[in-house]
Every structure is written in structure tokens, then in C-alpha cells.
Amino acid sequence: MSDCSLPDETLNPASPLPPRPQRSLNRRWLGGLGAAGLLLAVGLPLVQSRLGAQDSPADTSDITVLAVETLTVEPASSYDVARAYTGEIAALRSSDLGFTRSGELVQVLVAEGDRVSADQPLALLDTQSLLTQRRQLEAQLAQAQAHLLELQRGARQEAIAAAQAQVRDVDNQLALQQQQRERREFLYQRGAISKEQLDEFSFGAEALTARRDSAQSSLDELLNGTRPEQVMAQQAVVQQLQASIASIDVDLTKSTLRAPFAGIVSARQVDEGVVVAAGQAVVRLVESEAPEARIGMPTRVASRLQIGESVTVLGEAERFPATVKAVLPEVNPDTRTQNVVLQLEPGAIARVSPGQTVRVELSETMPTDGFWLPIEALTQDIRGLWSAYAVVPAEAGTYQVQPRAVEILHQESDRVLVRGALQGGEQVVLSGVHRLVPGQQVRPLGD
Secondary structure, eight states, X not given: OGGGOOOGGGXXXXXXXXXXXXHHHHHHHHHHHHHHHHHHHHHHHHHHHHHHHHHSOOOGGGSOOEEEOEEEOOEEEEEEEEEXXXXXXXXXXXXXXXXXXXXXXXXXXXXXXXXXXXXXXXXXXXXXXXXXXXXXXXXXHHHHHHHHHHHHHOOOHHHHHHHHHHHHHXXXXXXXXXXXXXXXXXXXXXXXXXXXXXXXXXXXXXXXXHHHHHHHHHHHHHHHOOOHHHHHHHHHHHHHHHHHXXXXXXXXXXTEEEOSSSEEEEEEOOOTTOEEOTTOEEEEEEEOSSOEEEEEEEHHHHTTOOTXXXXXXXXXXXXXXXXXXXXXXXXXXXXXXXXXXXXXOGGGXXXXXXXXXXEEEEEEEEEEEEEEEEGGGEEEOTTSOEEEEEEEEOGGGOEEEEEEEEEEEEEETTEEEEEESOOTTOEEEOSOGXXXXXXXXXXXXXX
């Protein structure tokens, strides 16, 4: 202000015109005041417009609302867990087959890997000595049977007539002897013969009497027929010979080794020409009908299986229908499992082998509360937890997303079972959660 003050002489009206420097200063001062006024005139409307823009509400029509697909969550009370248990294929029967008697092996009729049916011949022993013994016994049996028939039919009429004739002949001789004795006694009384001669003649009469008794006994035997004891004794002889022949026939039958069941020849132990002992293994046969799978399972799982229940057995590249045949009662002390016997269909024998590893998958229901969500509906937050975005109503008919922290309980393929802050009936964003932030306005498209 001191610069703008004027000297005293400038206030005097009688004084001459002020000097030029004083007039130049006045013009600069007035120019500054004009510029300041112009600046206020132009700047004040701009400031008012800025302030008005800040005070006015935002236009929501200018904000982009993201359209999202949603899913209405429904509560779940359980989930199924598929567990696999491993075991192996076991043949119903496998046997090392041999002969029940010793002998020379003359022929093996099968090779390893051959499939045989029940009662099919597998090998042969030499039977020449057995056949010779059988022919001998057959001849003895024929002789014994003929003698038995003779005893059963009794004596022939010709034999009886011959015995009767013999008795009559002896009777005649006795009658003659009696007459001659009477004469000898008369002569002895007259002294014509000695005592010794009379005794000798008497002894001859006694001999004829004995012969007559023997002939009569033979005749009586023929007339009475054969005694039952003789018939029974001869029958026993016939039966003994028949049993001996049957024993030979058994040995002949056992000389042919036959398959006790249908199966596959897994091993051939000996070749032709070997003298094998009784019970020595010749071939090994593994049954080829309806194979079984024996699989160890925990006791709680095995106890839930029912006899006849259908299951699926998984091989290396195939699946085989099977049924539960038995649950063995013993618990393995090492694995603490029970063996479950699964009966495969007969057609599986051509595609599986005893000892092959197989497995079976069983579903177990686990009770729990939660919600099923697609995996793509979850996002991981900064704390390592998982969240899903729930779509909730906002003001003026709009919607926004809010995170819901959840815990994953179980995963199946492309979905998960979760529990947490979600409520039944809420809508959650189905996909594209990576584009969202909490509180973002969205437009739900529905399930």
C-alpha cells in the first residue's frame, strides 16, 4: 500500500499535472483488478458445477451389471463312497491226479493246457497181467458153478439105478454066502472040515455084510439128495471166485486215470515208460467251471453283504458279473479282514486264470449334512479356505454376490459336497466366480 501512496503535492488542485511515472503505476493497478474479476467470473461457475456433480446421486444405469448362471442349493443327508477291495481268482478244485495202484505207465492221453471233461481218460497203465489173472479166475468160476449146479439138481437116475443094482448084487452074494455057511457048519459037525475053514468062511460073510451096508448108504444118499450144507459151501466157493474177478475188474478200471471233474491240465508230471507208484502224481488238473474270487474285506463291510447279492468283479481289462457265495467266518489275524467268496459266471473261465488279481468296488453310504456344488462354483480365498458366492437381493430390485465360506467333505468327479455358511434354498453362482468380487451387482439367469 505504501507503493500506491501519493505525495502531498499531488493532492493540490493548483499543482501542475503529475509526472508520467505516477500515471503508469495507476494503470497497472487497475489492470490487475480487472484480471482478478474476470478470473472470478469464469472460475465460480466451474467450481459450482463440480460441487453440484459431487452432491448429485450416481446414475446406476451407467454401471455394468454382470449376468451369472445360478444354482439353487438343496440340502443332502448322505453321500456314497466307492471303495475297492482286492483279491484273486481261486479254482473250486485243483488236484494232483495219480493211480491207486502201481504199474508201468504206457500212455498219457493229454498235454499241458488241454481242457478236459469229467470222466475223460487221462493216462493208462499196463494191464496184461491183470487180464491173465482174470481169465484164470473165470475158468475156476465156471468149474465151481458147474459143481454147484450138480449139487443143486441132485443125483441122476442112472446113478441111483447103479447103486440099487450094487445093493442087490451084494444081497445076492449074502444069500449065497448064507447057504454055503450052513453047509460048512454041517460038514464041520460031521468032521469033514476043520474049525479054521469054518471061521474063514464066516469072515467072508461078514465082509459081504459090510459091503452091503456101504452100498445101501450110497443108495440112500442118492435117494435123499444133496445136503444143504454142501450146496452152501459150494455157493461160497462161487462167490469167492466172483469177488476175485470183481477185484481184478476194479484194478483194470483203476488202470485208466480219469478226470474227476471238468478242468484244465496245468502240469504233466511223468511220461510213458515210467513205473509209477500208487498215489504218485501223473497230471495236475485245475477245475474250469464257475471260478471263484476270494476277496478280503473289513468285517463291517463283509457283514453287510447278503448271500446271492449281485456284485461286479473287475479284472485287468474286463468286468465280470458275480454273486456273493459265502462269507467265511475266520478273520485274518494279520490283515483283520474276512474272505468273501464271489461266484463268477461259468463263461468267465475262458478269460480268467486261477491266481489272477481282481478287485471289487462297493458303495458305502456315509451320513452327513451338506450341499452338493459343482467344483467350478468354488473359489479359494486368501486364507486357504473355500468360498461360494451366494446371490442375495439388494435395494431397488438389484442383486449382489456375497461370499459363503464352506468346507469340502467329499468329491465326486466334477462335484463336491460342502458344508458351511450356505443355507438351503439359496442361489449360488454356478460358474465364472473368478470374475466376481464381494458386493458386486449381478443379474441371475436362473438354474
